[in-house]
Amino acid sequence: MVRVNDNFQKLPGSYLFSTIAKKVNEYQQANPEKGLIRLGIGDVTQPLAPAIIEALHKAVDEMADAKTFHGYAPDLGYEFLRNAIAKNDYADRGCDITADEIFVSDGAKCDSSNIQELFSADCKIAVCDPVYPVYVDSNVMAGRTGTYDQTTEMWSDIVYMPCTMENGFVPEFPKETPDLIYLCLPNNPTGTTVTKSQLQEWVDYANQSGAVIIYDGAYEAYITEKDVAHSIYECEGAKTCAMEIKSFSKNAGFTGVRLGYTVVPKELKRQDVSLHSMWARRHGTKFNGAPYIIQRAGEAVYSEAGKAQLKEQVAYYMKNASVIKTGLLEAGYTVFGGVNAPYIWLKTPKNMTSWEFFDYLLENANVVGTPGSGFGPSGEGYFRLTAFGSYENTVAALERIKKL
Amino acid sequence: MVRVNDNFQKLPGSYLFSTIAKKVNEYQQANPEKGLIRLGIGDVTQPLAPAIIEALHKAVDEMADAKTFHGYAPDLGYEFLRNAIAKNDYADRGCDITADEIFVSDGAKCDSSNIQELFSADCKIAVCDPVYPVYVDSNVMAGRTGTYDQTTEMWSDIVYMPCTMENGFVPEFPKETPDLIYLCLPNNPTGTTVTKSQLQEWVDYANQSGAVIIYDGAYEAYITEKDVAHSIYECEGAKTCAMEIKSFSKNAGFTGVRLGYTVVPKELKRQDVSLHSMWARRHGTKFNGAPYIIQRAGEAVYSEAGKAQLKEQVAYYMKNASVIKTGLLEAGYTVFGGVNAPYIWLKTPKNMTSWEFFDYLLENANVVGTPGSGFGPSGEGYFRLTAFGSYENTVAALERIKKL
Numbered sequence: 001m002v003r004v005n006d007n008f009q010k011l012p013g014s015y016l017f018s019t020i021a022k023k024v025n026e027y028q029q030a031n032p033e034k035g036l037i038r039l040g041i042g043d044v045t046q047p048l049a050p051a052i053i054e055a056l057h058k059a060v061d062e063m064a065d066a067k068t069f070h071g072y073a074p075d076l077g078y079e080f081l082r083n084a085i086a087k088n089d090y091a092d093r094g095c096d097i098t099a100d101e102i103f104v105s106d107g108a109k110c111d112s113s114n115i116q117e118l119f120s121a122d123c124k125i126a127v128c129d130p131v132y133p134v135y136v137d138s139n140v141m142a143g144r145t146g147t148y149d150q151t152t153e154m155w156s157d158i159v160y161m162p163c164t165m166e167n168g169f170v171p172e173f174p175k176e177t178p179d180l181i182y183l184c185l186p187n188n189p190t191g192t193t194v195t196k197s198q199l200q201e202w203v204d205y206a207n208q209s210g211a212v213i214i215y216d217g218a219y220e221a222y223i224t225e226k227d228v229a230h231s232i233y234e235c236e237g238a239k240t241c242a243m244e245i246k247s248f249s250k251n252a253g254f255t256g257v258r259l260g261y262t263v264v265p266k267e268l269k270r271q272d273v274s275l276h277s278m279w280a281r282r283h284g285t286k287f288n289g290a291p292y293i294i295q296r297a298g299e300a301v302y303s304e305a306g307k308a309q310l311k312e313q314v315a316y317y318m319k320n321a322s323v324i325k326t327g328l329l330e331a332g333y334t335v336f337g338g339v340n341a342p343y344i345w346l347k348t349p350k351n352m353t354s355w356e357f358f359d360y361l362l363e364n365a366n367v368v369g370t371p372g373s374g375f376g377p378s379g380e381g382y383f384r385l386t387a388f389g390s391y392e393n394t395v396a397a398l399e400r401i402k403k404l
Numbered sequence: 405m406v407r408v409n410d411n412f413q414k415l416p417g418s419y420l421f422s423t424i425a426k427k428v429n430e431y432q433q434a435n436p437e438k439g440l441i442r443l444g445i446g447d448v449t450q451p452l453a454p455a456i457i458e459a460l461h462k463a464v465d466e467m468a469d470a471k472t473f474h475g476y477a478p479d480l481g482y483e484f485l486r487n488a489i490a491k492n493d494y495a496d497r498g499c500d501i502t503a504d505e506i507f508v509s510d511g512a513k514c515d516s517s518n519i520q521e522l523f524s525a526d527c528k529i530a531v532c533d534p535v536y537p538v539y540v541d542s543n544v545m546a547g548r549t550g551t552y553d554q555t556t557e558m559w560s561d562i563v564y565m566p567c568t569m570e571n572g573f574v575p576e577f578p579k580e581t582p583d584l585i586y587l588c589l590p591n592n593p594t595g596t597t598v599t600k601s602q603l604q605e606w607v608d609y610a611n612q613s614g615a616v617i618i619y620d621g622a623y624e625a626y627i628t629e630k631d632v633a634h635s636i637y638e639c640e641g642a643k644t645c646a647m648e649i650k651s652f653s654k655n656a657g658f659t660g661v662r663l664g665y666t667v668v669p670k671e672l673k674r675q676d677v678s679l680h681s682m683w684a685r686r687h688g689t690k691f692n693g694a695p696y697i698i699q700r701a702g703e704a705v706y707s708e709a710g711k712a713q714l715k716e717q718v719a720y721y722m723k724n725a726s727v728i729k730t731g732l733l734e735a736g737y738t739v740f741g742g743v744n745a746p747y748i749w750l751k752t753p754k755n756m757t758s759w760e761f762f763d764y765l766l767e768n769a770n771v772v773g774t775p776g777s778g779f780g781p782s783g784e785g786y787f788r789l790t791a792f793g794s795y796e797n798t799v800a801a802l803e804r805i806k807k808l
Contacts (some may be wrong), residue, residue, distance in 0.1 A: 001614030003524035004582035004677045008685060015688040018479060042541045043475035048467045056464040062658070064457045066794065071447035071659040075422060106510050106662075113690035120407035137689045141521065177637070179406035210405030249517075255475040256467070256696040258510075273408045280414060284419035286517035288510075292660040293460070294695060342728065392468070 007143045010271035012150070014235050016133050016374040017041050020358075024368050036314065037397040039324075039385045040368040042188065044253040046390075048297075049309035052252065055300035060291035063295050075280065077261070084302040085261060090138045099199025101265050101276065103283055104298070105212060106248035108205050108260040112182075113138035114286075115214055115243065115262065119180055119280045125234045126159035126178030128171050130189055130372055132216070135182040153377040161196065162378040163190060164349070167245030177209045177309045183218040183232075186223065190386040191321075191337020196229040203232065206241035212270065213242040215249040221251030221314050223340045239265035243275070250342065250388075252301045252310055260291055288384030292297070309394045317342050320394040321387035327398030329384075342387040343374070365400040410545045416554070420778040421445050424762075425490060428772050434731050436507070441801040443728075443789045444772040446592065448657040448748070450720060450794075452701075453713035455657065459704035462472045463697035477693030479684065481508025481665070485699045488706040493650065499637035504678065505669050506685055508702070510694045512664040516586075517542035518690075519618055519647065519666065522682045523584055530563035530582030532575045534593055534776055534783030537618070539586040542783045553774050557781040566782040567594060569751070574598050574738065587636075590621040590627060593788040594749040595725075607636065609641040610645035616674065618645040625655030625718050643669035647679070654746065654792075656705045656714055660710045663694055663702045664734020688738035721746050724798040725791035731802030732789075746791040761787050769804040 013019055019038055028036060041178030048056075062068035076082065082099040105111050113134050116125070121143060129133050136158065139145050139312040154160060159178045161171035162289035169192035170184075183202065186193035194202075206213050215232040223230060232238045244263040264276045290298075300306045321338040321399035328335045348357040354371030361367050361383075372382030387394070406437040417423055424444055432440060452460075466472035480486065486503040495503035509515050520529070525547060531539050540562065543549050548562030558564060562707075563582045565575035573596035575587075587606065587738045590597035610617050611645050618634040627634060634644045652658035668680045694702075725742040732739045738751035752761040758775030765771050765787075777788030791798065 001656065002527050002616050002674055004674050004682065005524055007524055008522070008682050009677065011685065015479075015685065018688045036621050045470065045475065047473045047474065050468070053464060053468045056467075057461060059459060060460040060464065063452045063460075064454070066449060066451050068450065068452045069660075071449065072445065075419075081432070088695060093597050102759065110690060110691040118409055118412070120409055121547070121590070123406050134689060141689070143525070177557060212406050221686075255479060256473075256693075258692060258695045270406055270408050275408070278408065281415065281419065284422045285538060285545070286514060288513040289660075291662045291695065291698060368634065 004093055005141070007141050009315055010145070010148055011140055012148055013136065015137065016370070019127055019134045020368070022368065024362070027048060027362055034366045034367055036366050037389065037393045038368045039389050039394070039397055040370045041256050042250070042386045042388055044250065044388045046253055046313055047308060049256070051303050051306035051309055052297050052300045054344060055296045056293055063293065065246070070292035073283045073292060073295065075289070077102070077290065078292070078295045081298050083378055084299050088302045090231065090233065093230055093234060095231050096239070097233055097265065101263055103262045103264065103279060104290055105262060105287065105293060107249065108216065108245050109134055111245045111260055111262045112214065112216055114282070115245070117142070117282060118275055121320060123179035124157060124159060124176070125180045125182065126161055126174055126183065126186060127182045128163050129160040129377060130163065130375030130382070132184050132188045133375060135214070140290070144366055153373070160376065160378070163187065164232070165336070170198060173205055176209065177213055181206060181211050182216065183213055183214045184218070186219040186341035188219065188369065189343055189372065189379065191341035191343035192345070192384055193223070193228050193340045196234060196297065197227070199229050199232065200235045203235040203241060203345050204240045207237050207340065210270070211241065212268070212275070213244045215242050217244055217246045218247040218250055220246065221310070221339045222318060222342050225340055226316070233263070239267045240270070243268065245349055248301060251314065254314060257294055259294050272355045280398045296300050296304035315386045316391065320389060320391055323391070323394050323398055324387060331402045338387070344387070346383050348381050348383050348384065351381070354383055362399070365397070367397045367400060405662045406781045409545070409692045411545050414552055415541065416546055416552055419541065420548065420774070424772070424774065425571070428766070429549045429776055431766055432598035433530050437772045440770050440772055441793065442772045443793050443801055444774045444797070446790045446792055447653070447659050448792045450653065450657055450717055451718060452657055452661070453710060454703045455707050455710035455713055456701050459700045460697055467697065476698035477699065479688045480504065480692070481694065482696070482699045488703050490680045492706045494635065494637065496640060499635050501667055501669065502644070503639055507683060508667065508694055508699060509666060509691065510557050511653065512620065512649050512663045513538055515649045515664055515666045516618065516620055518686070519649070520546055520548070520584070521686060522679055527583035528561060528563060528580070529584045529586065530565055530578055531780070532588065532591060533564040533781060534567065534589050534779030534786070535586065536592045537779060540619070557777070564780065564782070566592065567596070568782050569740070569765055572632055574602060577609055581615065583615055585610060585615050585617045586620065588622070588788055590623040590745035592623065593747055593774065593776065595745035595747035595748070597632055597744045599626070599631045600638060601631070603636060604639045607639040609646060611641050614674070615645070616672070616679070619646050619648045620646055622651040622654055622744045623649065625714070626722060628722070628744050629744055632744055632756055635666070637772045643671045645672070647672065652702055652705060655718065657717060661698055661701060663698050686774060701776045702748070720795065726791060727795070727798050727802055728789050728791060731806060735806045748789045750786050750787050750789070750790070751783050754783070758784055766807070768784050768808055769801070771804060
């Protein structure tokens with residue numbers, strides 16, 4: 001009799017956003033007359049930029065002709081895309097990353113959940129708390145996380161790095177040295193980030209301890225402050241301790257298009273084993289490339305027209321962030337984020353728990369947000385709103401919240 | 405200091421098709437004047453069918469307008485696609501599979517390598533030998549396969565089920581009862597398959613022993629014989645012992661488009677745990693859906709126009725299979741497959757090893773095939789040619805082979 005992977009049964013509930021979707025659907029079915037505004041899941045709402053649409057149509061036409069048809073993609077991704085990434089996201093920023101250190105994928109969620117496979121079953125992970133739940137959940141499934149304590153909502157074998165009002169949302173070096181450090185900066189869900197010199201300290205810490213940093217830069221395009229790094233490779237020594245995961249979902253509106261990439265520098269080794277070779281082997285064995293037409297869409301993100309159009313798109317969402325932030329402040333809330341990221345992180349009023357505020361907002365303002373506790377125990381008492389709605393909906397949502 | 409996953413280091417070489425690609429590129433660079441014909445990797449060459457191109461363009465246009473834009477897809481895939489699959493691939497064949505038992509993915513390679521995550525680290529897998537290398541390699545990475553013996557080319561903890569001339573390429577029940585049984589039928593690489601009543605025996609065996617069958621039906625569209633099942637769910641009792649993985653790569657030419665699905669029946673449980681719930685949790689946590697425009701392309705596969713066009717496409721490749729089979733027989737080879745699958749499996753002449761014949765064919769006929777030993781130890785002394793080339797190239801390749 002085959003036995004199942006018991007680690008799955010340790011997971012306390014369903015994936016956060018699946019839970020929210022279910023709850024919201026139930027509310028909507030019970031109250032079909034209510035017009036909900038969804039500022040919960042970080043899903044974009046603006047159409048793809050014209051340069052991207054054009055590239056997609058062109059690539060589709062290529063697939064209609066045997067002479068220009070594309071079958072299986074190269075393991076690491078097409079060179080046209082990897083070269084565009086290497087130039088725009090790295091060389092132009094003074095980072096020494098080459099095209100063959102870039103692995104194109106179908107998105108940052110897959111990469112950030114699969115990357116742990118490269119490490120031993122007993123390695124100890126550290127996560128910012130609160131953070132994007134995929135890092136913890138994927139390690140739970142892999143059996144690295146001990147047992148879950150229902151009271152503290154913490155796993156016994158995870159190193160939590162609390163990021164709260166009290167420490168300005170900057171993670172501190174943990175007492176126990178971790179093996180694998182997940183950093184999502186600018187952070188999801190708090191919308192806060194660290195300065196380049198603070199990030200440099202983490203790089204130094206990892207190089208000294210032998211830890212590896214998994215750096216998730218999904219929100220990089222939203223950075224507005226000058227002293228914030230757009231890539232961890234802007235820090236000295238990062239190539240010997242860090243992998244970087246990037247997404248096209250937020251900078252180019254690709255949540256439904258699916259494209260991302262991971263950088264694994266060739267210098268990055270542990271026990272004399274190249275992590276680049278390991279990821280290449282994993283990519284070649286367990287993945288078959290992102291679709292050709294989608295990789296052409298990714299290339300268009302870096303065209304002159306694409307860059308100009310996406311700059312406007314990012315500005316559109318950041319205007320929403322400003323509407324949310326200003327509106328909440330006017331309504332008397334304590335608010336963070338929204339400067340270098342499309343997320344607003346608010347302190348729940350009247351000591352409500354995160355889920356109490358979720359229900360309160362859903363039922364009284366018909367606005368959907370995300371409970372902070374869903375991102376980790378230190379998220380309790382906080383709540384996330386995203387700037388990815390339409391401008392009209394965002395303004396309307398804040399009007400409703402101000403009236404509460 | 406973080407430790408790497410040692411299991412990766414056990415893998416003897418790079419992924420089979422990566423190795424071949426490297427070898428062929430080196431030969432081509434050294435001999436730029438040689439016109440190679442590639443019948444190696446099972447990659448399609450015909451353009452996408454017009455109905456699919458039309459669906460892609462339409463979906464791209466939807467992504468250009470905020471009113472019809474699609475962000476994150478539902479976890480399991482869009483209902484329009486899951487309904488089309490449930491109707492055409494199951495209900496129309498008398499199989500009782502519902503849309504919510506179907507999980508849409510970015511391809512069968514990912515699914516067949518990820519599915520092992522649902523099972524315990526110590527479960528014992530059984531594979532046909534030879535077979536698609538992903539089943540074994542993904543289990544090696546997960547640490548289920550003991551040590552590799554360079555001489556026998558076998559892993560110590562895998563149950564091998566030899567499929568050779570001697571047993572008519574039909575796997576026999578192993579002496580040691582496995583936990584997880586991978587069946588790829590019609591088989592890649594041998595191009596052979598089993599009858600529906602032989603498959604029923606495997607279903608009965610799994611139900612009696614408590615094993616789970618991972619059924620890879622990637623080549624189902626190429627079945628021509630009446631007594632061969634198009635789905636394992638045509639067998640009685642399969643819903644309590646089998647998952648089925650399907651690909652759009654070969655029936656619709658989607659190798660560069662990336663779409664597949666996996667069926668996990670709700671009745672399928674072990675230790676009272678629903679494997680459907682586990683796969684749903686894995687899908688929701690570690691995957692973010694296939695692109696919207698690609699799922700619309702998948703829907704077009706099941707339209708009346710799509711079905712008619714793809715029937716022609718499959719017939720085109722099967723005509724190639726016939727050219728290869730007939731040509732090889734005329735040239736005196738011993739040949740299998742090509743009747744229910746787009747693969748021809750030949751016995752290497754003059755007791756050449758599979759890799760010797762690979763080099764011989766590359767250098768003397770400038771034809772690229774795949775060495776049988778790359779698919780498992782019992783593949784030694786065999787060689788695979790695919791019918792996925794163009795008709796002209798296939799005819800030319802056989803002319804060259806006949807002249808050797």
